Amino acid sequence: MSHRKVGALLATGLIVVGGVLFGLYISLFLQSEPTPNVIAPASAREANLKLQTVAQIGHGPTPDWVSYYSMHDGHWMHSTILHVPAHALIHVTVYEYDGQSGLRNPLWGQPRGIVGGVMDVNGKPLRVLNPALTAHTFSIPSLGVSVPLEGVGDNAPHQCAVAPCSLATAHNTITFSFRTGKPGEYQWQCFVPCAAGTIYGFGGPMQTIGYMDGELDVA
């Protein structure tokens, strides 16, 4: 075999191997999930989700980022990838530790897509929340679900400094239920931008899965 043919064969082999490796890398990248999965404790018809929002996570490369946390097996995890059953009633409890920053669009002050159109805030049923008191929202636009989360007042004692926050620190407890439909992956998000008083504010944690965005895997 001539040197030329050997060279061509080698080059072809390298290209094929490189292509396979590149394809493998892309495939793994696309299949990777940025944060651990949280599986809501569930029966066939119902499931329970526990979430908390914190003003800043207090550690890692972005310690000042606002974030959601979710409970898995009794432990708080820094994850927004949630698994719930299809065609089921999902009971959600959110512990809201962040302060009140106000809604960019006041419309989101009215909960929608939840059972009875009513959420419970610290045990009191509420059909609408003053948008100025809102810290975050838990919203799944494609399911028509959106719930405003009342933030803790600026003067509240024992404010949480490092996530995950404990119930001993200042918080509001919001509970509500919604129904899932057919299986699928639905995105969820918060509608309250950081720096609500400026036109900007939807960067950083607002655009990052694992912080103020997540995926609801309905299966």
Add this chain to the structure above:
Amino acid sequence: MKGFLDKMRPAPEMRRILIIWFVLSVIATPLVAIFVGPLLPPGAASDAAHGQQQDNTVMTALVTPIVIALLVYFVYSFISWRVPREADVGDGPPLRGSPSIMGTWVAVTVMIVIFLATWGSYELFPGETGAGGGQGPDPLAVATPAAAKTALRVQVIGQQWQWTFRYPSFGGVETTQLVLPVNRQVRFEVTSIDVVHSFWAIQLGVKADAVPDEANVAFVKPVKLGTFDIRCAELCGLWHGHMATHGQVVSMPAFQRWIAGQRRRWAPIQKYLPPMKRTYMPQPDYRAG
């Protein structure tokens, strides 16, 4: 002159190709316009969409002879100029430039481009029908439909990552659904409260940029009952691909019932909504958080 005509006279095979092309083009072009045209996007669910579909039909019909020319030459080459396997494949005759062919090519191309530019510019000023595209905050008089003054105003608000809609004629109610009455001129006033989005009501033929602190006006008159897709056509962040929903065109009585239901449904939040304005900027007293 005779020399030029001699040069322009095609060789027998070229003449055969031209005849085949001409016959096929004469047959195919009207067929494409008649049968393919009505299938082209965005459909005919509104006056603007119908106008765009006609434009697409003209362009498709225009391109048909060009596509046929390529196909005919390609197939003819395969059949007629195929060299047998056993033939001695030598170098072909040298190719020389032909000023007449080049001149014809340039002239035809220039004519097509000038026609498209002229016709496209004319189509941007649609008069009665509405262009379907955003025409800015103060549309030119020539681009304003006659029924503009009595049009149903619908404010479209883009936000990361959902559309909401306000109906100023109905107490400024804001909803997450877009429902329109059939055969009624609609005036979309498109804006954004964060980054630049683009409101695309696909089957209605409406695509208007949603820009913060700007009200972009687009007219449309839905003429068919049914649903239409709404998407954001401007990359706007993480969930841009999910910023989609459906709208509905219904009869006027159904619209009246729907809007009354929306006013009841969103009554609790109504007192917190800002008064109707062209645009909405963040409240500066809201703190960072």
